[in-house]
Amino acid sequence: MTEFKNIRIKDIAAMAGVSVATVDRVLHNRGKISEKALKKVVEALEQTGYKPNLIASTLGSNKVYKIAALLPDPVLDDYWNQSGAGIFKAKEEWSQYNVRIESFYFNLYEKSSFRETAEKALAYEPDSMLIAPVFHREAVEFFGVLKSKSIPYILFNTNIPEAEPVSFIGQDLYQSGRVGAELLATKLVKDGNIAVLHIYEDIQNAVHLKEKERGFRDYFMENKLDSFNIISYDFGTYNEPEFDREVLTALNRDKISGIFVSTSKGSYLTASVLDKNNKRDIVLVGYDMLKDNIHYMYDGVINYLINQNPRKQAFLGISYLVNYLLFRKQPPVTDLFPLEIIMHENIKSYLYSGLH
Amino acid sequence: MTEFKNIRIKDIAAMAGVSVATVDRVLHNRGKISEKALKKVVEALEQTGYKPNLIASTLGSNKVYKIAALLPDPVLDDYWNQSGAGIFKAKEEWSQYNVRIESFYFNLYEKSSFRETAEKALAYEPDSMLIAPVFHREAVEFFGVLKSKSIPYILFNTNIPEAEPVSFIGQDLYQSGRVGAELLATKLVKDGNIAVLHIYEDIQNAVHLKEKERGFRDYFMENKLDSFNIISYDFGTYNEPEFDREVLTALNRDKISGIFVSTSKGSYLTASVLDKNNKRDIVLVGYDMLKDNIHYMYDGVINYLINQNPRKQAFLGISYLVNYLLFRKQPPVTDLFPLEIIMHENIKSYLYSGLH
DNA sequence: TGTATATTTGTGTGCGTGAACATATGAATA
DNA sequence: TATTCATATGTTCACGCACACAAATATACA
Numbered sequence: 001m002t003e004f005k006n007i008r009i010k011d012i013a014a015m016a017g018v019s020v021a022t023v024d025r026v027l028h029n030r031g032k033i034s035e036k037a038l039k040k041v042v043e044a045l046e047q048t049g050y051k052p053n054l055i056a057s058t059l060g061s062n063k064v065y066k067i068a069a070l071l072p073d074p075v076l077d078d079y080w081n082q083s084g085a086g087i088f089k090a091k092e093e094w095s096q097y098n099v100r101i102e103s104f105y106f107n108l109y110e111k112s113s114f115r116e117t118a119e120k121a122l123a124y125e126p127d128s129m130l131i132a133p134v135f136h137r138e139a140v141e142f143f144g145v146l147k148s149k150s151i152p153y154i155l156f157n158t159n160i161p162e163a164e165p166v167s168f169i170g171q172d173l174y175q176s177g178r179v180g181a182e183l184l185a186t187k188l189v190k191d192g193n194i195a196v197l198h199i200y201e202d203i204q205n206a207v208h209l210k211e212k213e214r215g216f217r218d219y220f221m222e223n224k225l226d227s228f229n230i231i232s233y234d235f236g237t238y239n240e241p242e243f244d245r246e247v248l249t250a251l252n253r254d255k256i257s258g259i260f261v262s263t264s265k266g267s268y269l270t271a272s273v274l275d276k277n278n279k280r281d282i283v284l285v286g287y288d289m290l291k292d293n294i295h296y297m298y299d300g301v302i303n304y305l306i307n308q309n310p311r312k313q314a315f316l317g318i319s320y321l322v323n324y325l326l327f328r329k330q331p332p333v334t335d336l337f338p339l340e341i342i343m344h345e346n347i348k349s350y351l352y353s354g355l356h
Numbered sequence: 357m358t359e360f361k362n363i364r365i366k367d368i369a370a371m372a373g374v375s376v377a378t379v380d381r382v383l384h385n386r387g388k389i390s391e392k393a394l395k396k397v398v399e400a401l402e403q404t405g406y407k408p409n410l411i412a413s414t415l416g417s418n419k420v421y422k423i424a425a426l427l428p429d430p431v432l433d434d435y436w437n438q439s440g441a442g443i444f445k446a447k448e449e450w451s452q453y454n455v456r457i458e459s460f461y462f463n464l465y466e467k468s469s470f471r472e473t474a475e476k477a478l479a480y481e482p483d484s485m486l487i488a489p490v491f492h493r494e495a496v497e498f499f500g501v502l503k504s505k506s507i508p509y510i511l512f513n514t515n516i517p518e519a520e521p522v523s524f525i526g527q528d529l530y531q532s533g534r535v536g537a538e539l540l541a542t543k544l545v546k547d548g549n550i551a552v553l554h555i556y557e558d559i560q561n562a563v564h565l566k567e568k569e570r571g572f573r574d575y576f577m578e579n580k581l582d583s584f585n586i587i588s589y590d591f592g593t594y595n596e597p598e599f600d601r602e603v604l605t606a607l608n609r610d611k612i613s614g615i616f617v618s619t620s621k622g623s624y625l626t627a628s629v630l631d632k633n634n635k636r637d638i639v640l641v642g643y644d645m646l647k648d649n650i651h652y653m654y655d656g657v658i659n660y661l662i663n664q665n666p667r668k669q670a671f672l673g674i675s676y677l678v679n680y681l682l683f684r685k686q687p688p689v690t691d692l693f694p695l696e697i698i699m700h701e702n703i704k705s706y707l708y709s710g711l712h
Numbered sequence: 713t714g715t716a717t718a719t720t721t722g723t724g725t726g727c728g729t730g731a732a733c734a735t736a737t738g739a740a741t742a
Numbered sequence: 743t744a745t746t747c748a749t750a751t752g753t754t755c756a757c758g759c760a761c762a763c764a765a766a767t768a769t770a771c772a
Contacts, residue, residue: 017723055451056758061409062727096410177707182701186543338709339702345538346695353694364728375752412728415757
């Protein structure tokens, strides 16, 4: 058990017969350096396998990094409220370090709001950003601006192929649909048809929801569960009495015995309809541990929830950025979260365990 | 958006009209301090809400903390292999910081080995320890020693009421049994009896396994699933041909249609029997994503796994200790992991996502 | 060869805290 | 009142790195 004394810049300098500043220049390739010096320093670096002391490094450059988080207003939607909570938690976590984290909220239902808020975020002059790019076109446009200003960013929740983020944090939507299918298929006992419900107010999301549906349908197809007929319904704009009526009519008309809802908000809206109309024998699979969803799960109306863990997505997003900026740690290019299955007996274990 | 300049010890000292050393003494309550000075410093501290700069703090105290991990030999058992992997990962994660992490492995099947290895770990003179206390009596004895030497420790995997650890990391066993029950109950279609299999080689664990069984039985009782008869079987010492024969006899004799296995190793051992004897229609619920278990899940022999996440338990244990020692962050007293449900369609999402 | 200028290298200080060491203060004792 | 000693407080440097600034060396040109 040899006691290694850590190699410092000073040691490298001595080995290469130069000053610490020269080593520093090599390390951060700034300033000009003679071939000869460069070679000697690089040699020493390689021989020793020098690793900078990140602690000292951060302390030395007394820079305060600014991170801007751009996401939908938490007040308007419980899903985004959870994301907001994740960012808040991250703020606490990193409060002792040289980072300032500022949140910028846009209106989930207004594209123009995204543009404006993105502007505000830029005015903050962040060193890096965490973004939930729910509006596709506007987001892509914004990424262009970020690129021109060479501001690195991490995306979460929604992936956008055209983007070039440092990292994407989210879930595999297709596979998520398959999980929903497996859950539903297991729980279904009586015959009948299956409903896939897309309930969303931001049309932008439609394409992502279809991805879930594709996974869902594929599972049934591959497993030769063709006795079930899968019917999908789109509710682009939500309006309570009308929504309730339409859903109810559809359920009765099409003899639905199982429902897969592709959104978190849609989950409790649908549950509410089942609850009010005493249709608890219909199996319901939805998304996320929102307050209302938890309630309906305790009540037995919702059978399964697939947890997208918005809180953790946001938390990890910030954490990745801090590590990236302060400690030059490269986050994974894509971090696809596990597809967590929540049901009656394990929901509490998820509620009470911290931010895992 | 006010730009806060961080308050430093120096500032506090100025406010209180004393030197930085005095403030330092108050902060770390070492050395003697006059009432008057103490009061003034405390006041300044509270007024400003002073938070130490952890970066500078770590750099300043150039101490290298030593952490010893005491756990079963990863080579002997795939479950503990995963714990070992978690510690390895933690080692990487913290390699740049002033901590040395050393692992000490004991033989899972020999109490005496625990004692000896614990001695060796002590000889390493750790500042803190992470322990998997699988041998109850020996562990309790060892905790006494640690207490007398005032070495703080964190327990994982197995909880021991008599211990006074900084933190315990593990799962709620009772609730875990209930989850197993819910899974099994959902998947069961045909009638028949249910088997609870305890397969273990370290008798010490028996009491913990019974806790899972209690949860399992309670679920069935509370949900009035009394058409199912639950029979439990104990296999204290494993011996292949004999085990296979006995299990098979029991399954046939008692008309078993569903099995709940309380251990991770037992899961694939049981799966192997089902597989060899073409009994795939029996529903099998087991524990943990061991290599063999994963294989049997892909194959459809194992229907559900409850993930205890040994890798993450160990990883988090080390991380908590590092934060505790270096940054004086208090970990939660108990960190009960969520009861993760693994099945065919979401297992990959767990395998491919990092250390969540 | 001397001077101006570009290029390369070196020195020193600050970051905020920890801790060894030095000093001041006041009480007890001779 | 002088001396001793415990107690309370202050000074200073180290930690390892970043970076501004100063210095040295090389090159160009008259």
